[in-house]
Amino acid sequence: MSQEKLFHLSRRQIVRGLLAATAFGVTTKFGTGCTASTSGQADAGANAGSGDGEQMTVGFIYVGPKDDYGYNQAHAEGAAGLTKALTWVKLVEEASVPETTAVTESMRSMIDIDGAKVLFPTSFGYFDPHILKMAQEYPDVQFFHCGGLYKEGTHPKNVGSYFGYIDEAQYIAGIVAGSTSKTGKLGFVAAKPIPQVLRNINSFTLGAKSVNPDVTTQVIFTGDWSLPLKEAEAANSMADQDVDVLTCHVDSPKVVMETAEKRGIFCSGYHANQSALAPKGYLTGAEWDWANIYTKLLTDIKSGKTLMSGDIPHLLRGGLKDGFCKVSDYGPAVSSDTKKAAEAAKAKFMDGSMVIYTGEIKDNKGNVVIPAGTSLKQQDPKLEEMNYLVEGVIGSIGS
Amino acid sequence: MSSPAESALGWWGVLLAILAGTMRGGTPFLFVSLGECLTEKSGKINLGLEGTLLMGAMSAYAISYLTGSPWLGVLVAGISGLALGAIHGWLSQQPRVNDVAVGIAMIIFGSGLAFFFGKPFIKPTAPQLPTIDLAGWSQNPAVEAALKISPLFILGALLAPFLHWFFSSTRWGLYIRAVGDSPAAARAMGISPFKVRMLSVMAGSFLAGIGGASLSLYYPGVWTERISSGQGLMAVALVIFARWNPLQCLLASLLFGGAQALGPALQSVGIKEGYYLFNAAPYILTLVIMILTCSPQRTLTGAPGALGQEDA
Numbered sequence: 032m033s034q035e036k037l038f039h040l041s042r043r044q045i046v047r048g049l050l051a052a053t054a055f056g057v058t059t060k061f062g063t064g065c066t067a068s069t070s071g072q073a074d075a076g077a078n079a080g081s082g083d084g085e086q087m088t089v090g091f092i093y094v095g096p097k098d099d100y101g102y103n104q105a106h107a108e109g110a111a112g113l114t115k116a117l118t119w120v121k122l123v124e125e126a127s128v129p130e131t132t133a134v135t136e137s138m139r140s141m142i143d144i145d146g147a148k149v150l151f152p153t154s155f156g157y158f159d160p161h162i163l164k165m166a167q168e169y170p171d172v173q174f175f176h177c178g179g180l181y182k183e184g185t186h187p188k189n190v191g192s193y194f195g196y197i198d199e200a201q202y203i204a205g206i207v208a209g210s211t212s213k214t215g216k217l218g219f220v221a222a223k224p225i226p227q228v229l230r231n232i233n234s235f236t237l238g239a240k241s242v243n244p245d246v247t248t249q250v251i252f253t254g255d256w257s258l259p260l261k262e263a264e265a266a267n268s269m270a271d272q273d274v275d276v277l278t279c280h281v282d283s284p285k286v287v288m289e290t291a292e293k294r295g296i297f298c299s300g301y302h303a304n305q306s307a308l309a310p311k312g313y314l315t316g317a318e319w320d321w322a323n324i325y326t327k328l329l330t331d332i333k334s335g336k337t338l339m340s341g342d343i344p345h346l347l348r349g350g351l352k353d354g355f356c357k358v359s360d361y362g363p364a365v366s367s368d369t370k371k372a373a374e375a376a377k378a379k380f381m382d383g384s385m386v387i388y389t390g391e392i393k394d395n396k397g398n399v400v401i402p403a404g405t406s407l408k409q410q411d412p413k414l415e416e417m418n419y420l421v422e423g424v425i426g427s428i429g430s
Numbered sequence: 431m432s433s434p435a436e437s438a439l440g441w442w443g444v445l446l447a448i449l450a451g452t453m454r455g456g457t458p459f460l461f462v463s464l465g466e467c468l469t470e471k472s473g474k475i476n477l478g479l480e481g482t483l484l485m486g487a488m489s490a491y492a493i494s495y496l497t498g499s500p501w502l503g504v505l506v507a508g509i510s511g512l513a514l515g516a517i518h519g520w521l522s523q524q525p526r527v528n529d530v531a532v533g534i535a536m537i538i539f540g541s542g543l544a545f546f547f548g549k550p551f552i553k554p555t556a557p558q559l560p561t562i563d564l565a566g567w568s569q570n571p572a573v574e575a576a577l578k579i580s581p582l583f584i585l586g587a588l589l590a591p592f593l594h595w596f597f598s599s600t601r602w603g604l605y606i607r608a609v610g611d612s613p614a615a616a617r618a619m620g621i622s623p624f625k626v627r628m629l630s631v632m633a634g635s636f637l638a639g640i641g642g643a644s645l646s647l648y649y650p651g652v653w654t655e656r657i658s659s660g661q662g663l664m665a666v667a668l669v670i671f672a673r674w675n676p677l678q679c680l681l682a683s684l685l686f687g688g689a690q691a692l693g694p695a696l697q698s699v700g701i702k703e704g705y706y707l708f709n710a711a712p713y714i715l716t717l718v719i720m721i722l723t724c725s726p727q728r729t730l731t732g733a734p735g736a737l738g739q740e741d742a
Contacts, residue, residue, distance in 0.1 A: 307555075
């Protein structure tokens, strides 16, 4: 029982401890509170007018690390590009914030302590209920969410959503993959069979089939957005089955790209530029170009436009033409003929004459999903409910 | 050499993937389960090995990146495990402190620490451990890739029989077993249960740290916050399945590693249905093992007598 003495605390010690903790808390709170409130005042001024030289605080929140070679890196690069383009933007960032009440706290402290007037909580799951709740609580702060979940009438007016048709870039990546592949087998490591993912798989496959009708795309669903071990297993087992171009739609394509390079096959990136991970096999990739979009948005806000007044559209969408996404620079394995074909398709996207989903398109069970003569343009809401894999894709969306 | 038709393995690919998966994916299981086996033999439970695994993975990757020497990374991963083990070993032996509760706290502490220090190392690519190529005879790239074996796996495979011999035939092994079965008797023998348990927990954590190194420096060979996906916890269940026998730990680890490869491999040959089920294979296996090995009528054979009990 001598050990119990070790933990015995006298009342005096407890009182002393409590006092010390309080003093510590007060001093630290005082220190941070002081610096934050000055910047808060400055920002309040910046928001009201459009005076030059005044700083505007913009908050970015990411669900994962900022340098994951994936979704979060794409947004973080966008934020970095924004501060470079517009020097009056003061950036506050927080990474690895889970889609729980933690993000509510992050938003609150960005608004209250840092004085942010514009917030970009980037992860899909932040929207409902976290952003909606905060938007009601802070009606003068503008919230931009990446995803496209905004519904007119039901959601607060100071919430906007933006998303890009990155499947256009995937179509071009498909052209490159289809004409570079020697075995005619492409591989796609996908997280979950949801419409956005299926649309990327289908566009990639249609792009590949436009240059080589016999190409097949093998799909493996891992089941979640970030499962490095499963992604590596999926990449390896497809390499075993003679697949020679791998691409993916997971949060961080790093594992897939590195595994492809290790196995000596080609790969095509997603979200951000991964050419550094696979210097030999990287063909091209579908990248987001958020810096462009963020700079446009903030320039609009600076000039006095707001979501609340309706000057900034609540649903902001676009593809290659609108600068939402781009195609990575071609890798060393891409031939000049392939580059020409890809550039030709890109030019058609840029002038708006390209429509990926033009009938007749069959799904991989033989049913006609888009009849001949019908073409579904980029913005068509039907494409956002996609629940099939096109002919040429090996895989199934049913679990 | 071979035409596409020959090199496409088809169903053989599934077997190959499982075989490769046993060695690739089984290595972290092997080290963590051997570490947990050692810990539990001394009568303590360390659920915190999940956190240790992450800390090991992070420190191995970081050191390998900073120094360029993956082996130094492995060593540091072990040492970081040792440090976490020391905390668990000391804390869980305080009066009225429960092993399991401390273990859960250590999962959170270990993973939090790993995430905190691991931030700058997510992006860079660290030098990986060299692999031993056993497929010089084969022209098939798939077979070659499958038979690239990690030296850590061989180390673990040798460690299992060594631990078995250690427990059954050495004085130190006897001390550990005595402390685990009956601390009172051990104390009467003049052994300090505190010291023996402390050292066992630390050594076990050292091994779990090396398991983490095999995740980040061999397969899948990256450091991300989702790298362990519960393998540390599964390894604890695995020790029960293996009846606290290091040799059976080796077999069980191989089984679990193979089960992990099953889902993706089956999808790649066109088994399209039920991939969620196949992906869940390792977890289902854990549950089945728990059901089969647990019975209210009898206690588990091989379980250390004083496992997880309050030191009298």
